[in-house]
Amino acid sequence: MSKIFSESAGASGLDLRGEALGAARAGRPGVIVRVDGTLADAGVLGAEELERRLLELGFVEGARVEIIHQGLFGADPIAVKLDDMRVALRRREARAIEVKFD
Amino acid sequence: MTDAVLSPAPLSPARLALVGNPNSGKTALFNALTGSRQKVANYAGVTVERKEGHLTSAVGRRVTVLDLPGTYSLRARSPDEEVTRDAVLGRLAGEHEPDVLIAVADATNLRLVLRLILELKQVGRPFVLALNMYDIAQRQGLRIDVEGLSKELGAPVIATVATRKRGIDDLIAAAEALYEKHAENPNVWREPSAAEIRAAHGEAQRIMRTYVKPAMRPDTLTGKVDGVLLHPVAGLLILLTLLFVMFQAVFTWATPAMDLIEAGFAALSGLVIQVMPDNLLRSLITDGLIAGVGGVVVFLPQILILFFFIILLEDSGYMARAAFLMDRLMGAAGLHGRAFLPLLSSFACAIPGIMATRVIDQKRDRLTTILVAPLMTCSARIPVYALIIAALIPNTRVWGWMSLQGLVMFGLYAAGILSTLIVALVIQRLFWRTASEPFMMEMPAYKTPDIGLVARQLWQRASIFMNRAGRIILPLMVLVWILSTFPYPPEGATGPAIDYSFAGMIGHAIEPIFSPIGFNWQMCIALIPGMAAREVAVAALGTVYSVGDVEGAGGQVLQGILATKWSLATGLSFLAWYIFAPQCVATLGVVKRETNSWTWPAVMFFYMLALAYLASFATYSGAVALGWG
Ligand SMILES: Nc1nc2c(ncn2[C@@H]2O[C@H](COP(=O)(O)OP(=O)(O)O)[C@@H](O)[C@H]2O)c(=O)[nH]1
Numbered sequence: 001m002s003k004i005f006s007e008s009a010g011a012s013g014l015d016l017r018g019e020a021l022g023a024a025r026a027g028r029p030g031v032i033v034r035v036d037g038t039l040a041d042a043g044v045l046g047a048e049e050l051e052r053r054l055l056e057l058g059f060v061e062g063a064r065v066e067i068i069h070q071g072l073f074g075a076d077p078i079a080v081k082l083d084d085m086r087v088a089l090r091r092r093e094a095r096a097i098e099v100k101f102d
Numbered sequence: 103m104t105d106a107v108l109s110p111a112p113l114s115p116a117r118l119a120l121v122g123n124p125n126s127g128k129t130a131l132f133n134a135l136t137g138s139r140q141k142v143a144n145y146a147g148v149t150v151e152r153k154e155g156h157l158t159s160a161v162g163r164r165v166t167v168l169d170l171p172g173t174y175s176l177r178a179r180s181p182d183e184e185v186t187r188d189a190v191l192g193r194l195a196g197e198h199e200p201d202v203l204i205a206v207a208d209a210t211n212l213r214l215v216l217r218l219i220l221e222l223k224q225v226g227r228p229f230v231l232a233l234n235m236y237d238i239a240q241r242q243g244l245r246i247d248v249e250g251l252s253k254e255l256g257a258p259v260i261a262t263v264a265t266r267k268r269g270i271d272d273l274i275a276a277a278e279a280l281y282e283k284h285a286e287n288p289n290v291w292r293e294p295s296a297a298e299i300r301a302a303h304g305e306a307q308r309i310m311r312t313y314v315k316p317a318m319r320p321d322t323l324t325g326k327v328d329g330v331l332l333h334p335v336a337g338l339l340i341l342l343t344l345l346f347v348m349f350q351a352v353f354t355w356a357t358p359a360m361d362l363i364e365a366g367f368a369a370l371s372g373l374v375i376q377v378m379p380d381n382l383l384r385s386l387i388t389d390g391l392i393a394g395v396g397g398v399v400v401f402l403p404q405i406l407i408l409f410f411f412i413i414l415l416e417d418s419g420y421m422a423r424a425a426f427l428m429d430r431l432m433g434a435a436g437l438h439g440r441a442f443l444p445l446l447s448s449f450a451c452a453i454p455g456i457m458a459t460r461v462i463d464q465k466r467d468r469l470t471t472i473l474v475a476p477l478m479t480c481s482a483r484i485p486v487y488a489l490i491i492a493a494l495i496p497n498t499r500v501w502g503w504m505s506l507q508g509l510v511m512f513g514l515y516a517a518g519i520l521s522t523l524i525v526a527l528v529i530q531r532l533f534w535r536t537a538s539e540p541f542m543m544e545m546p547a548y549k550t551p552d553i554g555l556v557a558r559q560l561w562q563r564a565s566i567f568m569n570r571a572g573r574i575i576l577p578l579m580v581l582v583w584i585l586s587t588f589p590y591p592p593e594g595a596t597g598p599a600i601d602y603s604f605a606g607m608i609g610h611a612i613e614p615i616f617s618p619i620g621f622n623w624q625m626c627i628a629l630i631p632g633m634a635a636r637e638v639a640v641a642a643l644g645t646v647y648s649v650g651d652v653e654g655a656g657g658q659v660l661q662g663i664l665a666t667k668w669s670l671a672t673g674l675s676f677l678a679w680y681i682f683a684p685q686c687v688a689t690l691g692v693v694k695r696e697t698n699s700w701t702w703p704a705v706m707f708f709y710m711l712a713l714a715y716l717a718s719f720a721t722y723s724g725a726v727a728l729g730w731g
Contacts (some may be wrong), residue, residue, distance in 0.1 A: 037296075042544040044337060044539065048296060055299040056174045057542055058214050062307075068325075072334035073430045077439075079332055084320070085211055086328070088426040090433075093540045 022095030029066040030101035035059055042098035057083050059097050113163040116281045122206030123215050124172035125546035127234040129208055130264035130555050138655035150185045159274050176221045177293045180463040202277045203229035209239035216306035226287035228280040229257050236261040239336030241319030251313040265552040324547045331423050341427050348411045352404050352450050359403035367396030390583030405454045408447050409563045417551035435523040438541045441471045448478035452689045464539045473706055474526045476689050479518035482636040484486040484681050489640050493664035494673035517681050582634045600645050605630035618716035620672040636685045671725035678721040682714035
């Protein structure tokens with residue numbers, strides 16, 4: 001489903017290649033360009049369910065994100081500023097989110 | 103409305119249900135609506151807490167309010183959220199359909215809740231939107247076009263400040279007006295797909311842009327505080343310090359109150375002994391009821407202090423940060439950061455620990471945490487450990503400075519923590535055969551906890567605990583008393599009375615099973631009353647060895663007897679037993695209560711028993727091989 005969204009947005013001329021939020025450094029703000037469960041190891045949930053959960057927590061295309069804090073060991077989990085809210089998640093799931101950094 | 107007051111016919115009662123995102127102030131609003139007229143129980147057949155309250159509206163209508171678990175979506179992902187979904191849809195077994203929904207929103211954080219409200223609209227049930235935390239929105243200079251929003255959503259929108267009880271009467275009146283209109287629409291809700299969630303987000307975004315002017319003075323405090331509290335090193339140090347203070351408080355502040363409770367129960371018991379003849383009833387009252395209830399109530403101060411901290415951490419918004427900081431460590435055991443606090447609480451007593459697992463929203467993670475919580479070394483094990491260590495471990499120094507006795511105590515604690523983590527991992531990986539659910543959680547803005555709200559929640563926890571103590575623990579205590587009292591010793595018996603009782607018979611009967619792990623029949627007997635609570639085993643050993651008062655000088659005597667009668671191997675085996683053994687009916691009772699089934703206490707009982715036996719067997723065999731038999 002996200003593909004349809006990306007394609008239509010792509011047609012409007014936006015550059016949609018982003019980097020995985022799960023692999024990003026802290027302190028770089030950007031915009032979410034794609035949320036797709038198949039990009040991450042969705043584990044028990046399955047890609048579709050992971051995608052829906054991320055969406056429900058506000059990880060949606062167009063939202064602004066920035067990693068603001070990360071854990072001591074392996075820089076995991078991460079705390080993300082997502083528009084006006086803050087969300088904690090693990091890098092594993094954050095791989096399903098692609099961000100175009102400013 | 104006035105003629106409603108005058109009309110003699112009673113108004114038909116209305117049912118409201120509160121729905122909203124976590125941290126939107128739902129608990130506060132529920133309290134503002136219903137005050138002290140509320141009841142906490144479980145939903146039929148599930149372990150989800152059911153909170154219902156009553157109020158009488160300005161026009162005299164009886165209104166029932168159901169506080170549903172917080173959620174981001176009607177698409178349920180946990181048992182709590184299933185309850186919310188089913189209640190909203192009016193298909194929750196054993197529950198009446200709500201007449202009107204109250205959607206609770208944090209006015210400063212509307213984006214996600216607007217999408218939830220779009221889902222609610224599809225259900226067709228009339229709803230009122232409570233724009234809660236309106237005081238904070240005003241302070242931040244956030245401007246919301248309440249009328250426009252109300253038109254857009256097709257529902258009344260009321261600004262509220264739950265903690266100051268502002269807007270509450272308007273909210274009730276709006277809900278009542280909807281109730282009288284009976285304006286139900288057909289239910290067209292179904293689980294949204296990812297694409298539909300995206301579309302709804304777009305719609306919510308549009309509504310936001312149209313009716314909400316962004317804050318002029320947005321909250322910058324939360325970001326600054328997080329800079330310190332979520333710092334990878336400083337944050338962890340602060341958390342550890344906080345936990346240290348918390349545990350200091352639990353153990354030191356609670357002591358005077360616990361002494362008082364113990365003295366109170368002892369005095370009560372003394373009084374009964376004075377006024378009643380020495381008969382069965384007296385024994386039931388003093389040794390069964392008073393000792394049994396006293397043995398549990400004595401933990402109330404610790405539980406209250408622990409919950410006081412937990413509620414403060416929850417309401418201030420710090421708990422989500424603690425879960426974030428501890429997620430990696432708990433992840434090693436296949437659990438989430440949220441499991442940390444319940445496990446930690448179990449150092450005091452597994453009962454509050456198990457009660458605190460309600461903060462874990464994944465059912466399996468919660469069950470795993472419940473199952474391993476009693477492996478953490480609770481304070482009731484300390485007297486047992488202390489007695490055996492003092493009796494059998496030489497008071498020497500290792501490498502000139504470490505006390506061997508202290509080292510053994512430390513080893514017992516370490517064994518408890520390690521086995522907790524390992525068993526959790528085994529359950530998560532082998533038993534459920536699943537990788538753990540993803541850890542994702544909103545970290546709310548920091549707030550100053552509201553004293554009244556904290557007090558009310560504390561009171562609720564205390565009454566839940568006492569209720570359980572009464573309904574489950576008490577009968578079990580009486581059972582243990584019956585086993586240790588009947589039948590009476592025969593005329594002219596020489597041994598201690600317990601030797602002739604059912605407990606004695608069971609002790610003798612199970613002795614062959616326990617001799618491979620080095621237990622003698624006295625120990626086997628002591629295990630039976632020791633089921634009441636771990637520390638009772640000390641008194642029970644005193645009874646079987648006919649020592650008498652183990653609290654006073656008898657303690658020394660018992661220690662001396664054990665030192666001569668038990669080999670070191672037996673002592674170590676007994677210690678290993680106490681790391682694992684399910685020697686606490688109160689815990690089992692609470693597990694029954696929390697999981698709503700006897701399956702889980704049974705699973706807990708048998709897995710702990712098996713572990714205890716194996717550990718003791720290995721310890722005993724090893725110790726005998728080393729010549730400590
Ligand atoms: N200033 C302010 N604080 C509130 C309001 N409602 C709730 N709170 C606080 O917000 C925090 C979370 O509230 P709570 O009711 O526990 O949220 P829940 O997770 O939705 O049940 C608590 O510290 C409350 O005291 C409000 O209207 N104004």
